Amino acid sequence: MDLTEFLIKTATIFVVFVLTLVIAMYSTWGERKVAGFIQDRMGPNRAGPGGLLQPLADAGKMFFKEDFIPALANKWLFIAGPSLAMLTALLASAVIPFGSTFRINGHEVALQGVESNIGILYVFGVVALGVYGIMVGGWASNNKFSLLGAIRAASQNISYEVAMGLSLIAILMMSSSLSLGEIVAQQHGGNWNIFYQPLGFIIFITCSFAECNRVPFDLPECETELVGGYHTEYGSMKLGFYLFAEYINMFISSAIISVLYFGGYNYPGMDWVYSQLTQAFGTETGHNAATLIGTAVFFGKALFFIFFYMWVRWTIPRFRYDQLMNLGWKKLIPLAIFNIIITGAAVLFLKPLVTAWLN
Amino acid sequence: MQLTNRSKQVSNKEMTLMERAYLPAIATGLAITIKHFFAKKVTIQYPEVKRYLGPVFRGRHILKRDEDGRERCTACGLCAVACPAEAIQIVAAEREKGEETLYREEKYAAVYEVNMLRCIFCGLCEEACPKQAVYLRHDEFVPVFAERDQVIWGKDLLVEDMNNRYTREAWTKEEARALDLKRASGEVTNVVPRAIP
Numbered sequence: 001m002d003l004t005e006f007l008i009k010t011a012t013i014f015v016v017f018v019l020t021l022v023i024a025m026y027s028t029w030g031e032r033k034v035a036g037f038i039q040d041r042m043g044p045n046r047a048g049p050g051g052l053l054q055p056l057a058d059a060g061k062m063f064f065k066e067d068f069i070p071a072l073a074n075k076w077l078f079i080a081g082p083s084l085a086m087l088t089a090l091l092a093s094a095v096i097p098f099g100s101t102f103r104i105n106g107h108e109v110a111l112q113g114v115e116s117n118i119g120i121l122y123v124f125g126v127v128a129l130g131v132y133g134i135m136v137g138g139w140a141s142n143n144k145f146s147l148l149g150a151i152r153a154a155s156q157n158i159s160y161e162v163a164m165g166l167s168l169i170a171i172l173m174m175s176s177s178l179s180l181g182e183i184v185a186q187q188h189g190g191n192w193n194i195f196y197q198p199l200g201f202i203i204f205i206t207c208s209f210a211e212c213n214r215v216p217f218d219l220p221e222c223e224t225e226l227v228g229g230y231h232t233e234y235g236s237m238k239l240g241f242y243l244f245a246e247y248i249n250m251f252i253s254s255a256i257i258s259v260l261y262f263g264g265y266n267y268p269g270m271d272w273v274y275s276q277l278t279q280a281f282g283t284e285t286g287h288n289a290a291t292l293i294g295t296a297v298f299f300g301k302a303l304f305f306i307f308f309y310m311w312v313r314w315t316i317p318r319f320r321y322d323q324l325m326n327l328g329w330k331k332l333i334p335l336a337i338f339n340i341i342i343t344g345a346a347v348l349f350l351k352p353l354v355t356a357w358l359n
Numbered sequence: 360m361q362l363t364n365r366s367k368q369v370s371n372k373e374m375t376l377m378e379r380a381y382l383p384a385i386a387t388g389l390a391i392t393i394k395h396f397f398a399k400k401v402t403i404q405y406p407e408v409k410r411y412l413g414p415v416f417r418g419r420h421i422l423k424r425d426e427d428g429r430e431r432c433t434a435c436g437l438c439a440v441a442c443p444a445e446a447i448q449i450v451a452a453e454r455e456k457g458e459e460t461l462y463r464e465e466k467y468a469a470v471y472e473v474n475m476l477r478c479i480f481c482g483l484c485e486e487a488c489p490k491q492a493v494y495l496r497h498d499e500f501v502p503v504f505a506e507r508d509q510v511i512w513g514k515d516l517l518v519e520d521m522n523n524r525y526t527r528e529a530w531t532k533e534e535a536r537a538l539d540l541k542r543a544s545g546e547v548t549n550v551v552p553r554a555i556p
Binding site: 034 | 382385388389391392393395396397398400401402404
C-alpha cells in the first residue's frame with residue numbers, strides 16, 4: 001500500500017468516523033423532532049434555526065455536569081462500561097462499504113475502512129461485544145436495579161443475536177460471500193436482497209431493534225421496574241456516552257440493513273448516471289462523482305432506516321419481558337430456520353430452473 | 360349509564376393468525392403515526408404568537424381616563440372593599456385648584472396599588488366601580504415577576520396611556536378575528552396595545 005492509497009484510506013476512515021458521530025448526535029435531535037411531529041407538536045425549535053443547535057447544547061450540559069462515581073462502585077469498571085459501549089459502537093463502522101471506489105492517479109481505493117473478506121462476521125463480533133459495555137457498567141454500579149437492567153439487556157441481546165445470525169445465513173447462502181463489499185456489489189442493478197429475502201429482512205430488522213434496545217424491545221430501561229436500568233447510577237458524560245453509543249448502534253444497524261437488503265450504494269439507473277458522468281468529466285473525475293452520488297444514496301437509505309427506528313418507537317408499545325423472550329426463541333428462530341430451508345431449496349432447485357427458462 | 364357509543368365489549372377470544380402475526384397491526388399503527396407526522400401542528404409558538412383569549416378575558420388591571428384624559432377614579436374604595444383577596448390599596452387625596460384637567464372628580468386616588476401576587480383576577484373590582492375607572496384588560500397578562508418589587512403595581516403601570524388607549528372593540532371571537540384581519544390589511548390603523556413594561 002503506497003502513500004496515496006494510505007492517505008485516501010485515512011481520509012475515508014476519518015470522514016466516516018466524523019460522519020458517524022455527527023449522525024449519532026443529530027439522531028438525538030431527529031428523535032425529538034420526529035417524536036414531536038408524530039404527536040402533533042413542533043419538537044425542539046428554540047436553540048438555533050429549527051432547534052439545530054440542540055445537540056450541542058445537550059452535549060455542553062452533559063460535559064459540565066458533575067462526574068460522579070458512587071462510593072461503593074468499582075471505579076475502573078464503572079468508567080470502562082461506557083467506554084466499552086462507545087468503543088464497540090464505533091468499531092463496527094470500519095467494514096461498512098460507504099461507496100464503491102475512489103480513483104486518484106490510477107489508484108483505486110474502496111470507500112471502506114477495512115476491506116475485510118469476513119466483514120459481516122466482524123460486525124457481528126463487535127456488536128456482540130457491545131453487550132459487555134452494558135454488563136460491565138451495570139455490574140460495576142453496585143446497584144441491584146443496574147444489575148437487573150444489565151442482565152435484561154444482556155439476555156435480550158444474546159437471544160436475539162441467534163435469530164439475527166440465522167436470518168443472515170440465508171443472505172450468505174445467496175451471495176456465498178461474507179464480505180460486505182461483495183454482498184453490495186452483487187446487488188447491483190436492482191437485484192436487492194429485499195426482493196429475495198422479505199422474511200429474512202423482517203426477522204433481521206426485528207432483531208436489530210432488539211439489539212439496539214429500541215422500542216418495542218427497550219426493556220433494559222424501565223422507569224417503573226428498574227428505575228433507569230443499567231445506567232441508573234450514571235450521570236454526566238458517562239451517561240451521555242451510553243446514550244450516544246445507542247444512537248451510533250442505531251446508525252450502524254441502519255447502515256447494515258441497507259447494505260444487506262437494500263443494495264447499499266446501488267440505486268436504480270446508476271449505470272446510466274455513471275456513463276453520463278464519465279463521458280462528461282472523464283474516467284477519473286466522473287468515476288469519483290458517481291461514487292459520491294452512490295455514497296449519498298447510501299446515507300439516504302441509512303437515514304431512512306434511522307427514521308424508521310424512530311417512527312416505530314413512537315408507534316408501538318413495548319413488549320412484556322416474557323413476550324420478548326417468546327418472540328425471540330419460539331417465533332423468530334424457527335422462522336429464521338424455515339427461511340434458511342426455503343432459501344436453500346430455492347438456490348438448489350428454483351435458481352437453475354429460472355436461469356434455464358430465461359436462457 | 361352510557362356516555363358514548365365507543366365502548367367495546369372485552370373479548371377473550373383467541374387471536375386469529377392475522378392478529379398473532381403482529382405485522383398488519385403494526386403497519387396500521389405506522390400508517391396512523393405517519394399521518395400525524397405530516398398533519399398540521401397544533402402548537403402555538405407562544406411568545407411570538409399569542410392566542411386570542413376572548414373578549415371577556417380578565418388580564419391585568421387598567422385605570423381608565425375619560426375622553427379628555429382625566430383620571431376617572433374618585434378613590435371611593437369600593438373596589439378595595441369588593442376585592443376578596445384584599446389586593447387593592449388606595450390613598451385618596453383632594454383635587455387642588457388647577458388640577459381639573461388631571462382628575463375628573465373632586466377626590467382622586469393619590470396612590471392606587473394592586474398587589475399582583477394577591478390578585479385572583481376575579482373582576483369584582485370592575486363590577487364594583489361606579490365610575491367605570493378600573494378594568495381588567497382582555498389583551499394583556501401580568502407578566503412573570505423576576506423581582507419582589509415588581510409585584511405591587513402602582514399608578515405608573517396602571518393608569519391608561521392616552522396615546523395608546525385601551526378599548527375593547529371586539530366582543531366576540533369573530534369580531535376579534537375580523538379586526539385583526541383589518542389591522543393586517545391596513546384598514547384599521549389604531550395602535551395595538553403596548554407590551555407591558
